[in-house]
Amino acid sequence: MSQMYNFPIQGMCQDRFLAVKDVFCANFVERGELGAAVSVYLEGQKIVDLWGGYQNQEHNLLWQEDTIVCVLSAGKAFAALGVHILIDQGLIDLEAPVAEYWPKFGHNGKESITVRQLLAGQAGLIYLDHLPKGQIFNWNAVVKAIEDQEPVWKPGTRSAYHSSTFGHLTGELIRKVSGSTVDDFLAKWVFDPLKLDIRYGLTSIDENRASDLYPNPNSTTLNAIKDTSTGIGRAWSGMPDINGFYVNSPEFRNIVFPAGNAHTNSRSLAKLYAALACGGCLDGIRIISEKTLRQATTLQWDGACALTGRNFRYALGFFLNTPELVSMGTNPNGFGHPGAGGSIGFADPEVGLSFAYSPNRMCAGAGLGDRCEHLIETLYKVIKN
Secondary structure, eight states, X not given: OEEETTEEEEEEEOGGGHHHHHHHHHHHHHSOOXXXXXEEEETTEEEEEEEEEBSSTTSOSBOOTTOBEEOGGGGHHHHHHHHHHHHHTTSOOTTSBGGGTOGGGSOTTOTTOBHHHHHTTOSOXXXXXXXXXXXXXXXXXXXXXXXXXXXXXXXXXXXXXXXXXXXXXXHHHHXXXXXXXXXXXXXXXXXXXXXXXXXXXXXXXXXXXXXXOBOOTTOHHHHHHHOXXXXXXXXXXXXXXXXXOGGGSHHHHTSOOTTTOEEEOHHHHHHHHHHHHTTSEETTEEXXXXXXXXXXXXXXXXXXXXXXXXXXXXXXXXXXXXTTTBOOTTOTTOEEEEOTTSOEEEEETTTTEEEEEEESBOOSSSSOHHHHHXXXXXXXXXXXX
C-alpha cells in the first residue's frame, strides 16, 4: 500500500498504465475524490485495478478491496443484458409486441409496443402517473402503474431515456418470460458464471462493506428529481419521503430496483464489460452470442432526449459513446452505461478494452465529471501510443 497525501491507494497497475494510476491519485489531491475504485481490462486481461480513499467523510473508514457502492443507473445495462440473453436463447423476439409476453402490458395504447421499442427508449413510458405517492420502491405497484400508463407519445415516433421505468420494464419482462426475478436471472446467467460482485440491493452482510454515496448539492440530476415541474421530477414523483439521501436508506438498499440500485465495484463492472468487449465471452465463459451482442449495441437513435433535452447516442439499453455527455474514449462504437454522479462501465470492442469507475462522492453535472473524464482520457492516450 502506498500513501498519497493521506489518501491510501492500493491495488495493481501494469507499468505501461502508470499514468492512469497517477491520475487516480491526483483525483484525491486535486479534484476532491473521497473514495473510489477504477479498473481496466485489455483483451480479457486485468491491467488496472486500483482502489483508495475512504468510505466516509470522517476519513476513518478505509475503502477496501471488497468495498462496493451504488452505481445508480449504470445498473440499467444489466437488466437490458438480461433481455438480450433471453433473445439469444430464442425466448423473446425483438420485433414482437411486449404484450405477447406480458399480457396486462397491452392496454391503454401500449398494444403494439415492441421489445425493440422498449429497449430503445421509444415506448413513451417515461412517467408513472398512476403510481401512488411514495410507492416507487414497491415492485408490484410500479408494474401496475406501468400497465395503467398511456404512452406520452405514439410509440416509435420519439426517443427518451426512461429514467425511472426502464428497470421495471425490462425486469418484469424477464420475470414474465423466465419465471425468475431479474436479480436471480442475472445471477444465474451472468454474475455467478463470471464470478462478479454485483447485486441489486443489499443483504445485511453486504451492508457491512457498502460505502454510502455522497450527493453533490449542485447535482443537476438530483435537483431535477426534487422538482416535480421538470420531466425528471415527474418521472420520479412516486418517491417516498425519506430523511437524508434516499440512496443510503434501508428503503432503497433493501429492495431490487434495477433502474438505480445496483451495488458493485469497478473490478466486477470492468470484468463484465471485458466479456462484452471480447464478443460476449471471457475466460471460456460465454454469456451472449456475438450476433446478439452486435444487435444489442447497434445505434437506434442519435439526438435530443425527449425527457432531458440532452443529446444521446443510444442502442438497445446501452449508451453509445457520446463525447459531449458520456465519453467512452475514442471509439464511436464504444458502449456502456453511466450512473448519476460519475460511475460508469463501458466496453470498446475495437481494441478489446473495458473500463469501470465507481466513486462514492458524486460529481455535480449530468455527465461523468472531471475525475472520471481525466482517467478515460489518460487511458486512451496510453492505448494510442
